[in-house]
Amino acid sequence: MPPFAATRRAAYDPGFVPKTEYNGVAPPPACVTHSPDPGESVRYGASVEFRHVSKRFSSQSSGAAVEDLSLSVPPGAICVLVGPSGCGKTTTLKMVNRLVEPTDGQVLIDGEDVARFDVVALRRRIGYVIQHVGLFPHQTIADNVATVPRLLGWPRERIAHRVDELLDLVGLEPDQFRRRYPAQLSGGQRQRVGVARALAAEPPLMLMDEPFGAVDPIVRERLQDEFLRLQRRLGTTVLFVTHDIDEAIKLGDRVAVMQEGGHLAQYSPPAELLMHPANDYVARFVGGDRTLKRLALMRVADVPLEPPVAGLEPTCAPGATVREALSSLLATPAGRLLVVDDGAGRPLGTLTLAAIGSALRSIATASTPDRAEAPRRQTDGGAP
Amino acid sequence: MTAGEPLVRWDWVLSHLGDIQTRLAEHLVLTGLALLIGFGLSFALSLAIRRYPFLYEPVTWGTGVLYAIPSLALFALLVPFTGLSLLTAEIGLVSYTLLILIRNTVSGLRSVPPDVKEAAIGMGYSSGQLLWRVELPLALAVIVAGLRVAAVTTIGLTTVTALIGQGGLGFFILDGIQRFFSTPLIVGAVLSVALGVAADGALVLIQRWATPWARVGG
Numbered sequence: 035m036p037p038f039a040a041t042r043r044a045a046y047d048p049g050f051v052p053k054t055e056y057n058g059v060a061p062p063p064a065c066v067t068h069s070p071d072p073g074e075s076v077r078y079g080a081s082v083e084f085r086h087v088s089k090r091f092s093s094q095s096s097g098a099a100v101e102d103l104s105l106s107v108p109p110g111a112i113c114v115l116v117g118p119s120g121c122g123k124t125t126t127l128k129m130v131n132r133l134v135e136p137t138d139g140q141v142l143i144d145g146e147d148v149a150r151f152d153v154v155a156l157r158r159r160i161g162y163v164i165q166h167v168g169l170f171p172h173q174t175i176a177d178n179v180a181t182v183p184r185l186l187g188w189p190r191e192r193i194a195h196r197v198d199e200l201l202d203l204v205g206l207e208p209d210q211f212r213r214r215y216p217a218q219l220s221g222g223q224r225q226r227v228g229v230a231r232a233l234a235a236e237p238p239l240m241l242m243d244e245p246f247g248a249v250d251p252i253v254r255e256r257l258q259d260e261f262l263r264l265q266r267r268l269g270t271t272v273l274f275v276t277h278d279i280d281e282a283i284k285l286g287d288r289v290a291v292m293q294e295g296g297h298l299a300q301y302s303p304p305a306e307l308l309m310h311p312a313n314d315y316v317a318r319f320v321g322g323d324r325t326l327k328r329l330a331l332m333r334v335a336d337v338p339l340e341p342p343v344a345g346l347e348p349t350c351a352p353g354a355t356v357r358e359a360l361s362s363l364l365a366t367p368a369g370r371l372l373v374v375d376d377g378a379g380r381p382l383g384t385l386t387l388a389a390i391g392s393a394l395r396s397i398a399t400a401s402t403p404d405r406a407e408a409p410r411r412q413t414d415g416g417a418p
Numbered sequence: 419m420t421a422g423e424p425l426v427r428w429d430w431v432l433s434h435l436g437d438i439q440t441r442l443a444e445h446l447v448l449t450g451l452a453l454l455i456g457f458g459l460s461f462a463l464s465l466a467i468r469r470y471p472f473l474y475e476p477v478t479w480g481t482g483v484l485y486a487i488p489s490l491a492l493f494a495l496l497v498p499f500t501g502l503s504l505l506t507a508e509i510g511l512v513s514y515t516l517l518i519l520i521r522n523t524v525s526g527l528r529s530v531p532p533d534v535k536e537a538a539i540g541m542g543y544s545s546g547q548l549l550w551r552v553e554l555p556l557a558l559a560v561i562v563a564g565l566r567v568a569a570v571t572t573i574g575l576t577t578v579t580a581l582i583g584q585g586g587l588g589f590f591i592l593d594g595i596q597r598f599f600s601t602p603l604i605v606g607a608v609l610s611v612a613l614g615v616a617a618d619g620a621l622v623l624i625q626r627w628a629t630p631w632a633r634v635g636g
Binding site (some may be wrong): 157169170186214215231250 | 506534535536537538541542543555566629631
């Protein structure tokens with residue numbers, strides 16, 4: 035039985051309308067569809083569901099690693115599992131590709147219990163990136179990226195083509211990197227190769243265990259941005275583990291906050307998490323600056339701007355996060371910023387502290403936006 | 419050794435070139451066979467240890483005991499059972515390779531970074547694919563290091579097998595001792611050392627050729 039290809043369609047949540055190209059047509063198996071253009075492959079993410087999953091390790095005298103966990107990830111969403119070390123987030127992740135088998139409960143991919151798949155075939159259909167990347171030091175970058183296609187027995191030319199496409203996709207010049215060994219790459223470059231390798235066979239699901247944990251903050255931020263762009267373009271469902279709440283808020287469509295003993299403390303979109311922490315534990319975990327963190331989720335364009343004032347310095351772009359804008363605003367004596375169109379330089383309005391405050395309050399009282407219900411797909415696909 | 423006799427009589431060397439060639443070939447066969455069989459056994463045992471790690475202690479203990487038996491005593495003990503035969507020689511020579519080869523093969527396999535193994539398993543390598551495509555290539559440097567030590571010691575040890583009539587370069591050494599004649603003794607010893615150095619060098623070259631990734635700068 036091919037892992038979760040046959041029944042994928044049926045398992046999608048009814049709210050999700052597929053892109054027009056595939057309307058009314060059963061989606062082809064993901065591993066054989068890709069266009070020659072890098073990044074233009076349009077596919078489906080898989081859905082993932084945990085049903086009352088528990089894991090107890092025999093070595094653990096007290097308590098469970100994961101306790102009665104139930105959560106579901108819609109196709110195409112990024113679900114971030116976040117929590118302190120020992121909260122069971124990595125164990126949770128590994129139960130999806132069966133590096134760890136649950137003691138109780140089921141993990142379902144597109145509605146099918148992973149326990150029913152052949153374990154090797156299952157893993158070849160799931161992208162996997164770990165913190166230390168685990169690139170094969172004895173293989174060139176091209177061979178590393180080609181790992182899963184080779185295991186799947188793709189023809190040689192197709193693999194070579196795919197490798198170049200993927201290196202392009204993650205921003206590594208194929209001619210320059212193809213024949214290098216991992217030891218010749220920087221940490222950030224290795225992480226990119228790790229992502230390319232995980233994406234090689236176009237998996238509908240990616241598992242990422244602190245993939246950006248081992249690089250410096252500047253590179254991490256860039257990798258996060260690139261990863262978000264890539265994920266939106268490909269529509270791959272992602273389960274992402276981190277202990278960094280800021281990373282969780284930045285990347286997650288949904289964030290699962292876990293606490294010691296493998297309990298799920300809260301599972302909601304990041305804005306909801308920041309505005310309405312479910313309990314004291316979550317409130318402490320997201321931090322006392324959670325209002326500031328919310329600002330990082332808002333764009334300047336979302337704030338009701340005052341009329342533009344000519345000649346005001348400095349300026350900011352409507353696409354900037356409110357957090358960045360606030361930072362420059364607080365540093366300017368005028369106490370206001372001119373919002374200027376990125377391209378044309380046309381003044382759009384003036385950002386003030388009062389406007390930010392009222393934006394925060396109005397969002398808090400309005401119905402909470404649920405980013406996971408409308409995953410960050412591009413709108414160009416014909417979804418209504 | 420007779421007084422006034424030169425250390426090496428070159429005329430003896432020149433008149434025994436054919437002999438020297440034969441003994442050298444014998445020596446190579448004895449050593450090569452021992453290394454081949456020893457490596458095969460060690461490899462199988464190492465794979466068993468990879469599968470059942472609790473075997474490591476008893477296996478290294480057993481091969482350690484073998485390694486500790488003086489070679490002369492071992493050959494003497496074997497002769498009543500297996501005679502003055504190639505089998506006797508090989509049992510002894512193979513026994514002495516096991517400890518080194520098993521220890522190195524196992525530590526080579528254990529030195530493979532856990533994240534590399536985890537990534538491989540997580541991407542859907544079967545156990546056999548993991549072994550042949552990831553673990554063994556990465557363990558190769560340590561395994562070859564073991565082979566180098568085993569090769570050099572076995573080449574030295576093979577000189578002893580002349581005592582049980584198996585020829586090799588030890589024949590000249592024994593001949594020299596028995597006749598108080600230094601020339602064959604020195605020929606045997608020098609060639610044995612040269613063979614050891616050559617084998618070691620060859621293995622280094624093979625390792626360099628087989629592990630191109632180890633040559634790139636970090």
